[in-house]
Structures are given as structure tokens and as C-alpha cells.
Amino acid sequence: MPPPVTHRQLRLDADLPLDCGQLLPRPVIAYETLGTLNHARSNAVLVCHALTGDQYVASTHPITGKPGWWTRMVGTGKPLDPERHFIICSNVVGGCMGSEGPASPHPDDGRPWGLRFPVITIADMVRAQAALLDGLGIETLLAVVGGSMGGMQALQWAASFPDRVRSVVAIAAAARHSAQNIAFHEVGRQAIMADPKWMGGAYPVGSGPANGLAVARMAAHITYLSEAGLTAKFGRRLQDRSGKSFGFDADFQVESYLRHQGMSFVDRFDANSYLYITRAMDYFDLADPFEGLLAPVFAKGKARFCIVSFDSDWLYPTVESRRIVQALVAAGRHVSFVELSSPFGHDAFLLDPPGLNGVVDGFLKAVEQGG
Amino acid sequence: MNDLPVRLQQVARQIPEHSSVLDVGCSDGRLLAWLRDNKNTDGRGIELDAGRVAAAVTRGLSVVQGDATRDLAAFPDQSVDFAVLSETLQAMEAPAKVLQDLVRIGRRAVVAFPNFGYWRVRMNLLFKGRMPVTPRLPTSWHETENIHLCTIDDFRVLAAELDLRIEREAYLAGENPISAWPNLMADHALFVLSK
Incomplete structure (x- = not known):
């Protein structure tokens, strides 16, 4: 149980509609930012965290005192660079690091929501992020970037808000949860x-x-x-x-x-x-609305995609990334895909495996130059 | 154009400005990068080797790691102006299938390959009685990735069998263009094909 600490938060202007049919009454979303939004508002990058991650992507964690969870990817001179990008990372709705979740006080009685909290989905997380960006005055993202569940959110962004993303980076992710997952x-x-x-x-x-x-x-x-x-x-x-x-x-x-x-x-x-x-991850299957077909998911928008898998990742193995890539290719999208070699399994995305930073950096710079 | 190897220059000359291109077996993306920077092409690539894919993506290219025999199937019909297969045909498991995919995906296909009918290759086999090892085909028979070598005449026969239209052809011997007796005199051939 995390001790109470102060997070940077925004209470959304409106209730959040959820996939389960309920409305989450004006949820609070906790977030961190790095860098500065440029005048054209064209340099915003959303980083999505994994299951047990949080918004402290590259700033010191207020509870553990440890550096951010992705300082290998985010920082000066890194592919996501606060000198160049306005980097936003928010705690997912349902989380416990300041965003509205089951441990938050219920608006009716002030006691924790507990199981009264509605079951949320990856698409709900993304809807909350979009509402946060509305609150921050950001219409379009240069990139949505994430690994693992963060990659699922990045892919969901392309499905839910195809016109708000110029590029998607999904690392060690999948378009659905398998029976084993x-x-x-x-x-x-x-x-x-x-x-x-x-x-x-x-x-x-x-x-x-x-x-x-x-x-x-x-x-x-x-x-x-x-x-x-x-x-x-x-x-x-x-x-x-x-x-x-x-x-x-x-x-x-x-x-x-x-x-x-x-x-x-x-x-x-x-x-x-x-x-x-x-639960949200288990419910995740991007192809669900299209009778199991993944290509139609990516039919809209102009985003470019960068998909990366790791050869020793058996949680979200390369075959799942390849399925995404085939769908993107079939949808006529620009996509880069590589299976990188690392002995560290799924966690490789957090550990600076050889090639990852070069791939993400080259990809993002090409998107930026593409105007 | 001098920063490109001569055989890739020959391919690049077939591609007009602002074309869309799929390079099959694109290596580190040197052709795609050159075409993007000099002819404003809209390029994509597919390459088997992870290290070369990473190098291509690091250059900002849309390249996917994959196998031409298996992974071309996902590409939509007539989705690019040019589908390029350069120095890769002879390493394909199923060259005929890949050629059919190229003309399905591309409005035109550019196919470039080493000519096994080149006179030095013939001499090698005739006088030494050994499988030829040449500058263009430098590895010995048991190490080579080139499992489906052909001559220019072989290729023409296959193109006819597959009902492919040959729109243009160009031949090289070393660095020099060749026009007479290509099946004997050229060590390298390029065809522009369509369905």
C-alpha cells in the first residue's frame, strides 16, 4: 500500500465514459512532464507506462527515491529528449500513483472505491489520457511511446484517436492478451x-x-x-x-x-x-470489434509505426509483434519492425538492449522531419 | 549517385522522382535512403537480417524484418509504383513466387541479379570443372546463400512462363554497360517487369 505523497494532478472537466458503460465521475489524473511545449504545439510525446509503472518515467520516484523507470530512453541526448520534446507521462486510470483508482476516495462517501470502482480497459486508459491532453491544450501527439502494457496503449491510441497521433512506438507489446497471458x-x-x-x-x-x-x-x-x-x-x-x-x-x-x-x-x-x-490487459484485443481482423483497426489516420520485439521475450513473443506488423502492412501503413536480441526476456525494453535507442531515435527523427 | 555501388545506381536510374518503392531484401537501406534523399521517394523495405534492419530503421526508413517468401503476402495489390529485388533473387527459396508477389504489389518490378551465363563463369566450369567462384559470386558452393542461380536466358524463360512483360533491360560487365550478347558478356542483369 503506497504511503500518501503529493502528485501533480488534473481533475478532468467531464465524467469519463468507460467501455463497461459506466461514467467515471470527473476522475483525477496524475502526470509528469519534461521539456517544453513548442509554439506550434508539435513536439508533444506521450509515454505510456507498463502494468506496475507510473508517471515517474524520468524523474525521481517520490516513494522509492529511485530514478525514473525509463531513464535509458528518456533524458538529454536520449531518443526522447526534453531538449527537443515535451514529454508527458500519466498514471493510468485505475492506478495507484495519484490517478483515480480503487484506492481513491469515492465521491459519495470519501471511503476508498474498492471493488465499487468500475472495471476499466486499455481503451479507457487511453480515453483518460486524451482527456488529460485536452486539459493541457495538446491536440496532436508527435509520438505515443510505450513498452509492454504501454505499447498496448500506444497501439490503442492509433485505433481510438487516429488523427491525434503522428507516430506510434510499441515495444515488447501485443495486440491482444493470449490465453497464457x-x-x-x-x-x-x-x-x-x-x-x-x-x-x-x-x-x-x-x-x-x-x-x-x-x-x-x-x-x-x-x-x-x-x-x-x-x-x-x-x-x-x-x-x-x-x-x-x-x-x-x-x-x-x-x-x-x-x-x-x-x-x-x-x-x-x-x-x-x-x-x-x-483485468484491463486481459480484456485487451484490438481486433475484437473487427471479428478478429487486425488490419481494419489501423485503416484510419496517417501515423507511422515502430514495432520492436525481443528474441528472449516469451511473455509477448515476436510472433505477436509480427501479427501487428502484418496488419499494418496490409493496411498500407508505414511501419518499421525489428526483433532485437537480448538475453533478458520481456524486461529487455527497460534495460537498454543494443540497437533499441538507435532504432527509436532514427524512427522519431524521421517522423519529425516528415513535417 | 557516386556514393551508391554501381549495381544499385543502375536500379536507382529506373525509379522516377516521387515514386513509391518497396525494396525487398533492402539490406541496411542504402538504396532506399539514397532514393529518399535524392528523388523524394516514399520508400519501404523488408530485410531478413536484424542488424541490417536496425541500421535501416536508424536511418529513419520504414523497414520491417521479415522473409520475402513468407511476408510479402501481407502487402496489398498494386500498393507501390516499384517493387525492387536487387541481388536477392538467387537467394530466394521460391523465386517464381517472389516474382509474382513483386508484380502484384508493385505496378512495376525491378529485378537485378548476377548472370550465371557470364563467359568467365562458363570458362570456370568448363576448364576447371569446379563450381565458379567470381567477384560477383564470391562464396564456394557449400557456403553460398545463392541457392537459385540463373542465366539471363533462364530468367527470360521464367518471365515468359509467368506472363510477365519485360519493359526494360540493362546489363553490366563489372562497372561497364553491355548491350551485345548479354547472356555471355554481362555478369549482371536488370529487368523492369510488369504484369
Whole structure:
């Protein structure tokens, strides 16, 4: 459960219509910006964060004190450069870092929304971002950029607001959640809901289902890595001991690492948010309105696309990116696609794999020169 | 144009300004970049090798990593002015299928390839009795990616079988244009084709 901190926020002018049919009454959206919007308002770049990310893309995190989560991509001299771009990153609706979510006070009684919060979708997240941009006076984006769930949002932008985006960068993403993706998320949700402290989602502020959320994070974290990466990092090495304990302590380094990942996660994340956001990802299938056909999704607008996958990513494997690329090609769109090599699995997009920055930089500069 | 290898210059000469181009097997995008910078073309490319794709995208080109035999199918009919296949035909798994895709996707196809009927190649085989290794075809038979080598006459026969119209042809021996006896005298051939 994240402690209360102050975030930069905007309360939207209007209620937010959601895919489920409900209206979210004037939600608050938390966001960060870097750089300056130019006079032509043509240099705005929206960065979309992944499942457990937030708006602190390249500024110090107020809870963990760590640098932003994508400083390898965002910063002076980087592909997304505050000297050149006006960079916006907002916490997704349903999140827990200042945007309206299940931990926010319900407008009627001031108590947390809990499970009264409506189920949201990736398209709802994007609709909230568009409303935020309206509030900031930005009509058109030079680029929407994201990895993983951020890439899904970037693709959704092209589908929902084709005339507001000049380019889309989707890294280690997919146009739908596979059965395996849904299955892993369900394990995480069940871990949370099996924790007695979850209390049907109505846990009091400050005493959520920390154990369940930690287990959810541990299971998910494995899917972000690769077998080769885990072997290289930990192998079968023991944690601070010379032999097996013949008990159930964290004998192995990999166990200790995962426990640490789980326990530190609960300090900065809300369990109900985890349920809602994983649900949004599971519901994601861009081709759903077109009877499974993806090409019609990209029929409108003029955006150029840059799609990147990683050879060791088994969560959103290259075949999913290739499916997006084939749809874009069939729709006659300008698209660049490369499968980069990295041993680090899905997490590679956060880790500066060779070639990624050059590809994104070259792509964005071409879009900028394209007028 | 001097910054382009001579064989790519020959391809570039076939492409008018402001054309749309799909370069199949575009390597690091040098032809597409040159055409964009000098002829304001609207270019796309497809290339198998990830490192070359990354280099092309870093140049700001719309290049996708993919395999011509499998991935050309997604491109819509008659969606570009020119579909280019330069120095790649002989490495294709199914050259006939790729040629048909080229004239389906492009209003015209530009196909350039090494001529296996070149006299030095013939001499090599005749006198040495060994598979030819030439400057244009530098790897030995067991290492080469060139699995479907052909002569200019072979290509003409295939083009006729596929009902392709030959709109233009050009031949090189080394750096020099050739017109007489191309199947014997040219080490390199270029055809502009349409359906």
C-alpha cells in the first residue's frame, strides 16, 4: 500500500465514459512532464507506462527515491529528449500513483472505491489520457511511446484517436492478451484474493493483502525474465549459506531475489489496482470489434509505426509483434519492425538492449522531419 | 549517385522522382535512403537480417524484418509504383513466387541479379570443372546463400512462363554497360517487369 505523497494532478472537466458503460465521475489524473511545449504545439510525446509503472518515467520516484523507470530512453541526448520534446507521462486510470483508482476516495462517501470502482480497459486508459491532453491544450501527439502494457496503449491510441497521433512506438507489446497471458494474471489475482487481508477488496487504507500481492508480483516477475537470464544471474547458487538448510527458507539466491521483489513491490502498489489493471490487459484485443481482423483497426489516420520485439521475450513473443506488423502492412501503413536480441526476456525494453535507442531515435527523427 | 555501388545506381536510374518503392531484401537501406534523399521517394523495405534492419530503421526508413517468401503476402495489390529485388533473387527459396508477389504489389518490378551465363563463369566450369567462384559470386558452393542461380536466358524463360512483360533491360560487365550478347558478356542483369 503506497504511503500518501503529493502528485501533480488534473481533475478532468467531464465524467469519463468507460467501455463497461459506466461514467467515471470527473476522475483525477496524475502526470509528469519534461521539456517544453513548442509554439506550434508539435513536439508533444506521450509515454505510456507498463502494468506496475507510473508517471515517474524520468524523474525521481517520490516513494522509492529511485530514478525514473525509463531513464535509458528518456533524458538529454536520449531518443526522447526534453531538449527537443515535451514529454508527458500519466498514471493510468485505475492506478495507484495519484490517478483515480480503487484506492481513491469515492465521491459519495470519501471511503476508498474498492471493488465499487468500475472495471476499466486499455481503451479507457487511453480515453483518460486524451482527456488529460485536452486539459493541457495538446491536440496532436508527435509520438505515443510505450513498452509492454504501454505499447498496448500506444497501439490503442492509433485505433481510438487516429488523427491525434503522428507516430506510434510499441515495444515488447501485443495486440491482444493470449490465453497464457491471462492465465498468469489469474494466478496473481487469485493470490491477492486468497489473502484474508484482502477482505473482498474492502481492506482499510494501510493494511492491504501484502502477502498475496507479493506472491502475485513474484509470479509475474518470473514472466518478465528469461530462463537464460535467470540462469546467468543466479544459477543454483545458494543465498549467504554454505549448504542446503533442509527447510523452507530462501536457500537459493533466486528465491531470495523473488521474495525481495515481492516485498518491495507492496510498498508502492495497491492490491486492488493490480486486480483492475491486469483485468484491463486481459480484456485487451484490438481486433475484437473487427471479428478478429487486425488490419481494419489501423485503416484510419496517417501515423507511422515502430514495432520492436525481443528474441528472449516469451511473455509477448515476436510472433505477436509480427501479427501487428502484418496488419499494418496490409493496411498500407508505414511501419518499421525489428526483433532485437537480448538475453533478458520481456524486461529487455527497460534495460537498454543494443540497437533499441538507435532504432527509436532514427524512427522519431524521421517522423519529425516528415513535417 | 557516386556514393551508391554501381549495381544499385543502375536500379536507382529506373525509379522516377516521387515514386513509391518497396525494396525487398533492402539490406541496411542504402538504396532506399539514397532514393529518399535524392528523388523524394516514399520508400519501404523488408530485410531478413536484424542488424541490417536496425541500421535501416536508424536511418529513419520504414523497414520491417521479415522473409520475402513468407511476408510479402501481407502487402496489398498494386500498393507501390516499384517493387525492387536487387541481388536477392538467387537467394530466394521460391523465386517464381517472389516474382509474382513483386508484380502484384508493385505496378512495376525491378529485378537485378548476377548472370550465371557470364563467359568467365562458363570458362570456370568448363576448364576447371569446379563450381565458379567470381567477384560477383564470391562464396564456394557449400557456403553460398545463392541457392537459385540463373542465366539471363533462364530468367527470360521464367518471365515468359509467368506472363510477365519485360519493359526494360540493362546489363553490366563489372562497372561497364553491355548491350551485345548479354547472356555471355554481362555478369549482371536488370529487368523492369510488369504484369
